[in-house]
């Protein structure tokens with residue numbers, strides 16, 4: 232008798248999220264895109280340029296991102312903005 236068994240054969244590879252590192256200092260996030268080190272906290276940073284063209288026959292888009300840790304955001308990026316043209320951030324706060 233020929234006995235058969237079912238085995239899982241992985242036939243493809245797939246890009247899946249592994250880790251997030253800071254493009255400035257190389258720090259590694261602990262929770263996916265959340266830079267927090269505590270479970271009850273959420274610290275996300277976003278520096279992104281979205282460019283898109285739409286025509287009747289199709290279109291294209293490009294998304295350019297820098298991933299930066301909160302420390303470099305405050306000590307590098309914010310300082311750069313403030314020292315060039317005295318730029319100020321938009322801060323939106325909420326409490327619940």
Ligand SMILES: [Zn+2]
Nearest residue numbers: 253256300303
């Ligand atoms: Zn950093």
